Structure formats: structure tokens, C-alpha cells
Amino acid sequence: QSALTQPPSASGSPGQSVTISCTGTSSDVGTYNFVSWYQQHPGKAPKLIIFEVNKRPSGVPDRFSGSKSGSTASLTVSGLQAEDEADYYCSSYATSDNYVFGTGTQVTVV
Amino acid sequence: EVQLVESGGGLVQPGGSLRLSCAASGFTFSTYWMHWVRQTPEKGLVWVSRINSDGTTTTYADFVKGRSTISRDNAKNTLYLQMNGLRVEDTAVYYCARGGSGSQSAWGQGILVTVSS
Numbered sequence: 001q002s003a004l005t006q007p008p009s010a011s012g013s014p015g016q017s018v019t020i021s022c023t024g025t026s027s028d029v030g031t032y033n034f035v036s037w038y039q040q041h042p043g044k045a046p047k048l049i050i051f052e053v054n055k056r057p058s059g060v061p062d063r064f065s066g067s068k069s070g071s072t073a074s075l076t077v078s079g080l081q082a083e084d085e086a087d088y089y090c091s092s093y094a095t096s097d098n099y100v101f102g103t104g105t106q107v108t109v110v
Numbered sequence: 111e112v113q114l115v116e117s118g119g120g121l122v123q124p125g126g127s128l129r130l131s132c133a134a135s136g137f138t139f140s141t142y143w144m145h146w147v148r149q150t151p152e153k154g155l156v157w158v159s160r161i162n163s164d165g166t167t168t169t170y171a172d173f174v175k176g177r178s179t180i181s182r183d184n185a186k187n188t189l190y191l192q193m194n195g196l197r198v199e200d201t202a203v204y205y206c207a208r209g210g211s212g213s214q215s216a217w218g219q220g221i222l223v224t225v226s227s
Contacts, residue, residue, distance in 0.1 A: 001171070003154070034212025038155070045205060045220055046155065051213040089155050093212045097169045099145070099157040 004029065004090055004102035011108040012080045020105045022073040022090035028100050030071035034093035037066055037075045041086045050075060077107070085109045112136040114206050114218035121224045126196050132189040132206030132218055140164070140184040143209030146191045148202035149220070156202075159191065160209065174200075196225045 005023040012018040022029065022037075029035055037050035048057055050066040053073065063078045073092070077084050090102035118130040130146070146158040159170045159180040168180050179192040189206050201224050207214035 003156075032212070036213035038214075045217040046214070047217070048213055048215050051211045051215070055211075057215065091155075091157075091213065098171065099160070101147075101155040101157060104154040 001027070001094055001096075001098050001100045004092060004100055006088075006090060006102040006105045008103070009106045009108065011110050012077075013110055014080055014082065016080050017076055017078045018080060018107060019074055019076045020088055020090075020107070022075070022092075022102045024071050024073070024092055024100070026071060028071075028092040028094035029068065029073050031095070032093045033068070035066065035068055035073045036091045037064075037073075038089045038091065039084075039086045040089065046089065080109050082109050112208065112216045114208065114216060116204065116206055116218045116221035119204065119221035119223045121226065122196055123227050124196060124198055124225055126225070127192070127194045128196065128223060130191040130193070130204055130206075130221060130223070132191075134187045134189065134206075134208070137208070137216075139182075139187040144180075144182060144189045145207045145209055145214050146180060146189075147205045147207055147214060147217075148200075148223075149205065150202045158204070161189070193223075196223075198225050201225045 035053045038046035040046040053068045054066040113135045115133045145160040161180045177195045181190045203220040205220045206218045208216040
């Protein structure tokens, strides 16, 4: 199972929006609506911020939103804040009862 | 508060074995699927294995299949990963994670496994 493809980096100014893409195949993102997104600050464990494509766990700000079209999922962070600077990973359930993560995107708030 | 605490990591020689443990608290452990995920700077997050709530069904990534066994003890609220035939490329931080809705909904702090001679 190959990793899902994400851009290595993305950036935006405070208050702006940034969108991160996550491209998979018909074996994962294209077939299943079990796409998740994780935020990871340096030296910390990942934190779930989006599950089932566009649902937010309790406590996650509504500035974070997810969507999917075909085999590409997207995470949008609106109203960027300094604390949003982190690495972001997508993940999808995949055929053969596997899971696959994305390559990761480093978001910088400039 | 959900807590997942990994232990059992460390330095091991190539070909050696290690058993990771993950102590869970703050939720009803026996009702959740559980996962192991590992991370390296080069490859980022990589899913390793998962087990269903009663321990009867397990799945593995191809790179650990046949070398690792995931298990759980619901009476002790503990998840395990027995790793055998360890390779240098298995060096990583290993996380246990609680499952839920096709995601990994809560994560431990991670434990470092180093495979080196």
C-alpha cells in the first residue's frame, strides 16, 4: 500500500486560509469515506482533527474542515492562527483491511 | 481523560525481539479497536497493525506480517505488540492508538525502538 500524496509544505498569514490536498487511489480515498486528518506539533503525538472525511471530534475548532472529491481529500484551515503551525497528515482506510497515511504537510504561519 | 502509555521500547540488535505494551485508561478499553502506528523522520506516520475489540481479528501491514503479533488483555486494559526478527528499518517511534470511525482517535506519547548492532 503506497502512502497517500500530500504537498510537503503549505503556508499562510494569520487570518488567511490554507488548503492541503491528499491524493490516493480507488483502493483507499476513492472508495472509502474513512478519511481522517491529524495535527502533530514538534515532539508531540498526533491529534485527530477530522474523521469520516468532514467530521470534527469534540473540542476541535470549526476553523478546520474536510472534504473529498474522487480520490483526493482536502483539509482547509480557515482563519489561520500561530498555534496551527504544525505537521498535518491524512489517513484512509484501504482495501485488505489496511490503513494508509499521507506523506505529511508542514504548515507554516508566516 | 483518555490515556495511553506505551512501554517496552529500547535498543535491540538486528534479528532480536521486543514486546511493546500500551496501558489504557479513561475509556472502556474492551469496546474499542486498537492500533499500532510507527513514525520515522523519513517516512512519517505508517500504520502497523490493528486488533478488534475482543481480540479475535487482527490485520498487519505487509512489512511486519509474519514477524509481529498484536494482542490485547481486556482484563488488564493493555495492548501489546510482539515484534520478532527486527530489522534496522524497524527503527521508529511506535504509537498505540485507539480506533474509532475508521480513524485513530486517541494516541499515546510514543515509545522509541532502535534496532542497531
